[in-house]
Amino acid sequence: MSSKVPFLDLVGLHKELRAELLEVFQTALDTAGFVGGPMVQGFEEAFARFCGVRHCAGVGSGTDALRFALSAAGVGPGHVVITVANTFIATVEAISQVGAHPAFVDIDEATYNLDPVKLREFIDRECRHDTGGLVWRRLGQPVKAIVPVHLYGQMADMDPILEIASQYNLIVIEDACQAHGAEYFSTKENCWKRAGSMGVAAAFSFYPGKNLGACGEAGAVTTGDSEIARKVCMLRDHGQSRKYYHDVEGYNGRLDAIQAGILHAKLLRLPEWTALRQAAARQYGALFGAAHCEADGITLPYEPSWSRAVYHLYVVQAPQREELIGLLSAAGIGTGIHYPIPLHLQNAYKALGYSPGDLPVTERVAREIVSLPMYPGLRREQQVEVVDGVMEATLSLRRHVGV
Ligand SMILES: *Cc1c(COP(=O)(O)O)cnc(C)c1O
Numbered sequence: 001m002s003s004k005v006p007f008l009d010l011v012g013l014h015k016e017l018r019a020e021l022l023e024v025f026q027t028a029l030d031t032a033g034f035v036g037g038p039m040v041q042g043f044e045e046a047f048a049r050f051c052g053v054r055h056c057a058g059v060g061s062g063t064d065a066l067r068f069a070l071s072a073a074g075v076g077p078g079h080v081v082i083t084v085a086n087t088f089i090a091t092v093e094a095i096s097q098v099g100a101h102p103a104f105v106d107i108d109e110a111t112y113n114l115d116p117v118k119l120r121e122f123i124d125r126e127c128r129h130d131t132g133g134l135v136w137r138r139l140g141q142p143v144k145a146i147v148p149v150h151l152y153g154q155m156a157d158m159d160p161i162l163e164i165a166s167q168y169n170l171i172v173i174e175d176a177c178q179a180h181g182a183e184y185f186s187t188k189e190n191c192w193k194r195a196g197s198m199g200v201a202a203a204f205s206f207y208p209g210k211n212l213g214a215c216g217e218a219g220a221v222t223t224g225d226s227e228i229a230r231k232v233c234m235l236r237d238h239g240q241s242r243k244y245y246h247d248v249e250g251y252n253g254r255l256d257a258i259q260a261g262i263l264h265a266k267l268l269r270l271p272e273w274t275a276l277r278q279a280a281a282r283q284y285g286a287l288f289g290a291a292h293c294e295a296d297g298i299t300l301p302y303e304p305s306w307s308r309a310v311y312h313l314y315v316v317q318a319p320q321r322e323e324l325i326g327l328l329s330a331a332g333i334g335t336g337i338h339y340p341i342p343l344h345l346q347n348a349y350k351a352l353g354y355s356p357g358d359l360p361v362t363e364r365v366a367r368e369i370v371s372l373p374m375y376p377g378l379r380r381e382q383q384v385e386v387v388d389g390v391m392e393a394t395l396s397l398r399r400h401v402g403v
Pocket of ligand 1: 061062063064087088090091149175177178204205206207218219
């Protein structure tokens, strides 16, 4: 059965842009410029401007962007990197793959992002202060960096995170893979700041389903630091400073010219698409509000006054999540779960030694979150169907358990 309201619809957007995208392919074919070149540079300059930073280096994926940013900023073997467990696995893969050790801090239950209060508690309780800096007692190794993740398109509470980081001399690398164009009001700087412009460096993904998506794999590092930008450019290209002069061992992690051209064309439309996502989020808020969803235990996304979220995902909490998803699916409404198993409890990270109960908010939230359809072309009637579907399902589930 084809769903009435799909979870995501990328085909619609590409129809609108068909002529422009085909032109990018044509240029690449005509010039045989497939790797590097003017299309890559053109996109990098435009994306740096969009984020409000000096430098952008296009890379092969968001995972590459995280790996290269960490490495270029000086994070490596023997270091501890603080992050969250409620994220896509790539955040932690990148930390492990540069040789560092992840340490998880719990999230804020309203924003789903790194909780600055718990970050401070983690430092006070689990770390000691050596002459060389902060040391995580559990491993006896130095804490080097923090990777806040701007999950679902909303930025983490960066002012207190940056303050803690500067107090302990920690590097902050933003995982902005879901937050293209998201904004944070920095009280310290008294202005709105874009995702990707607040840490020492930031990682973006242009995986097709992201708010700015390629027609394949792509990513980028943004930074205000020219030395980090230079290092990322070397790492993505086998550690070359110039052709066949390898200063360090690097990777094959470049951005394709075709993807860069596609991203550049789409970047021009991103503000409009973001406004459509934000309008759809407000619409969900109004429809759910009118249906008194809170009374039925449905929790809507929360946007603090310091946040302008770009709604990569529209995530609600529902007490009987699995049953709800089943009923919605039967009604032709697509959903997702981002993410069902927190990373500290994944088989891949058993060796880190975490147990259930270690991150109570992360674990509770992981049992109740469900992502509803969200994309720029989502129509009002479709949103009405989603909200009706959720409210009907919730009602019938309540009747079933006889509440
Ligand atoms: C998508 C994503 C990544 C990884 O990006 P890829 O381009 O798929 O490698 C990393 N972190 C988060 C939070 C993501 O959503």
